[in-house]
Amino acid sequence: MLSIKNIHASIEGKEILKGLSLDVKAGEVHAIMGPNGSGKSTLASVLAGREEYEVTEGTIDFGGKELLELSPEERAKEGLFLAFQYPVEIPGVSTTNFIKAALNEKRKYQGLEPLDAASFLKLLKEKAALLELDKSLLSRSLNEGFSGGEKKRNEIFQMAVLDPKLTILDETDSGLDIDALRIVAKGVNTLRNESHAIIVITHYQRLLNYLQPDFVHVLMNGRIVKSGGKELALELEEKGYDFIKEEMQESLTA
Amino acid sequence: MSDEMQLLEERVNREYEFGFTTDIETDTIPKGLSEDVVRLISKKKNEPEWLLEWRLKAFRHWQTLKMPKWAHLKYPEIDFQDIIYYAAPKTSKVKPDSLDEVDPELLKTFEKLGISLKEQKRLTGVAVDVVMDSVSVATTFQSQLAEKGIIFCSMSEAIQKHPDLVRKYLGTVVPMTDNFFAALNSAVFSDGSFCYIPKGVRCPMELSTYFRINQENSGQFERTLIVAEDGAYVSYLEGCTAPRRDENQLHAAIVEILAGDEAEVKYSTVQNWYPGDENGVGGVYNFVTKRGLCRGHHSKISWTQVETGSAITWKYPSVILKGDYSIGEFYSVALTTGAQQADTGTKMQHIGKNTRSRIVSKGISAGKSQNSYRGLVHVAKGAENTRNFSQCDSLLLGDKCGAHTFPYIESRNNTAIVEHEATTSKIGEDQLFYCEQRGLDAEKAVALIVTGFAKEVMNNLPMEFAVEAQKLLAVSLEGSVG
Numbered sequence: 001m002l003s004i005k006n007i008h009a010s011i012e013g014k015e016i017l018k019g020l021s022l023d024v025k026a027g028e029v030h031a032i033m034g035p036n037g038s039g040k041s042t043l044a045s046v047l048a049g050r051e052e053y054e055v056t057e058g059t060i061d062f063g064g065k066e067l068l069e070l071s072p073e074e075r076a077k078e079g080l081f082l083a084f085q086y087p088v089e090i091p092g093v094s095t096t097n098f099i100k101a102a103l104n105e106k107r108k109y110q111g112l113e114p115l116d117a118a119s120f121l122k123l124l125k126e127k128a129a130l131l132e133l134d135k136s137l138l139s140r141s142l143n144e145g146f147s148g149g150e151k152k153r154n155e156i157f158q159m160a161v162l163d164p165k166l167t168i169l170d171e172t173d174s175g176l177d178i179d180a181l182r183i184v185a186k187g188v189n190t191l192r193n194e195s196h197a198i199i200v201i202t203h204y205q206r207l208l209n210y211l212q213p214d215f216v217h218v219l220m221n222g223r224i225v226k227s228g229g230k231e232l233a234l235e236l237e238e239k240g241y242d243f244i245k246e247e248m249q250e251s252l253t254a
Numbered sequence: 255m256s257d258e259m260q261l262l263e264e265r266v267n268r269e270y271e272f273g274f275t276t277d278i279e280t281d282t283i284p285k286g287l288s289e290d291v292v293r294l295i296s297k298k299k300n301e302p303e304w305l306l307e308w309r310l311k312a313f314r315h316w317q318t319l320k321m322p323k324w325a326h327l328k329y330p331e332i333d334f335q336d337i338i339y340y341a342a343p344k345t346s347k348v349k350p351d352s353l354d355e356v357d358p359e360l361l362k363t364f365e366k367l368g369i370s371l372k373e374q375k376r377l378t379g380v381a382v383d384v385v386m387d388s389v390s391v392a393t394t395f396q397s398q399l400a401e402k403g404i405i406f407c408s409m410s411e412a413i414q415k416h417p418d419l420v421r422k423y424l425g426t427v428v429p430m431t432d433n434f435f436a437a438l439n440s441a442v443f444s445d446g447s448f449c450y451i452p453k454g455v456r457c458p459m460e461l462s463t464y465f466r467i468n469q470e471n472s473g474q475f476e477r478t479l480i481v482a483e484d485g486a487y488v489s490y491l492e493g494c495t496a497p498r499r500d501e502n503q504l505h506a507a508i509v510e511i512l513a514g515d516e517a518e519v520k521y522s523t524v525q526n527w528y529p530g531d532e533n534g535v536g537g538v539y540n541f542v543t544k545r546g547l548c549r550g551h552h553s554k555i556s557w558t559q560v561e562t563g564s565a566i567t568w569k570y571p572s573v574i575l576k577g578d579y580s581i582g583e584f585y586s587v588a589l590t591t592g593a594q595q596a597d598t599g600t601k602m603q604h605i606g607k608n609t610r611s612r613i614v615s616k617g618i619s620a621g622k623s624q625n626s627y628r629g630l631v632h633v634a635k636g637a638e639n640t641r642n643f644s645q646c647d648s649l650l651l652g653d654k655c656g657a658h659t660f661p662y663i664e665s666r667n668n669t670a671i672v673e674h675e676a677t678t679s680k681i682g683e684d685q686l687f688y689c690e691q692r693g694l695d696a697e698k699a700v701a702l703i704v705t706g707f708a709k710e711v712m713n714n715l716p717m718e719f720a721v722e723a724q725k726l727l728a729v730s731l732e733g734s735v736g
Binding site for chain 1: 682683684685687688689690691692693694695698702703705706707708709710
């Protein structure tokens, strides 16, 4: 579904991603871990199409289309969803109205009629229950005055409503207490299915305990330096990133 | 600047959709202003002697005044001798009795503006008086309103048919000596709307006036007077547009509102005068005095304005809260794009006891425009238990525009509670990107963010008008917002 080949990307002239490659198939959950500054969030931004990031080399195939040629909104309508690390506030626009506008844009793109009011409300109710999201939040301005946990749950709630093909969770676990983490993980797990691929960007093992990724990749200095199964995350948690650095050193000197 | 912001910029500088002119024969008088011109206008309108005297007094006073310069606006000296003070579409020298007699060109003009004068075609619930240049060309639903004792007609007609009412109230809220533009308007006002709601009557439909400037080099000086007697209620709408021209046109209007005991008047404006081009060439200079007097106890006057047009806006719809327990409200959305400048706000004069006022101002600036809120809350010595709440929010699009807030609070009574809140924010790249990531393009994203920002004010507009205003905001933002 997603095939990233040798991506180089820079911001303000500084190269952050230096030849990153990654293949993600439908139904898979991939975790991307790595120390601060390794390029994890840059990867999320490049995939979503943030224009401050310049891609200087490489290709990204997304469901048969060249992702890099699509605008951010086209990527979204093609089924790419980014759960933001820092969701923004939009005063005066209720979560309901916002998600309605987004959903109908996507449906229009797919050649579908806007969802009728009754079906839309039913969908909202169902997904809000899944994320244990208080209904009053839906009528409040988007993310305004939401707690950190509410914002993150709202992201996953939007994911649930928009039903994407590929979701990128950008440090969704940061700033969450243990209960919120559990709810978010439960939400994501419920939406795990054969046609939905998920990339989890995180610093920590704890979200992965709940999500049980199929693959874990270590990102360092703009490149994936090690890949493995979920046990790799445990190893990282235990030994830190240093052991990988040492391994790299050894392979260089060998 | 990101591509989106640039796109917004360009869109903001879109063409003005109401910029066409109507090719119609017009009866105009030569440029310039003098006592003779004032006499000529009065004569053309076949006015009684007292009104001519009133105009002349205003004119003589105006000659002693200087144009105010305190606003946060930059504009060249206006040459008042270079303006035409009276222009009337020829066919309506005598106002037609029925729409069949109205020049089809005129009907077409208003059709094009989305205002059908054919009553059967109109959505029920809105009566409309349309004013082109210096005269009213048609008023609808008059007979239905008359059954309830409501008078709704052009000011010229009111002067002929209801001179006593006009004489009793004209200039009682905005005296001819009030300010430079009020004096000018009092001397040369040409037409406008007159509305009288008798005691205890709830006006069954929205009343509406539509102003259109057509004639080149002419000024528009309309005057609106609304009187709601004790226990009356009326909701009033005002809309306006002008053709696209390279010269500036002057609009200096007066609106006066009187509300008796327990009366309520809601006045809503969607102002969309030609704003000039992106470089500031052309556009309407809008210098307007609007004031309401809550003279009765428990009376209420509410101003709601959506301002998107004019090269320059100088306008402070105000309420004098004289009656005990009276309420004044001001809700405003002012959007400036391109090279537009707006200095707008309100004055709330608390005189009666237990009076309350509420001010909600939302300024949106884009392009290289300047947008200022200027407001005064005055609490007189005897105004016990006054309450005021003001909120002024500014939203900036791009980095070349300006937003300014000038709140003045004068309290002479220590039982008063006056609150003021102000915020300034920018549509951030982050907000735009967030929306785009959810599938909304830059334009829809900006429209959504701006609509959210202006929501509290929009909610105050009558339904039909709110939809129109929302569309207008979106259209005005096209190409200016990313």
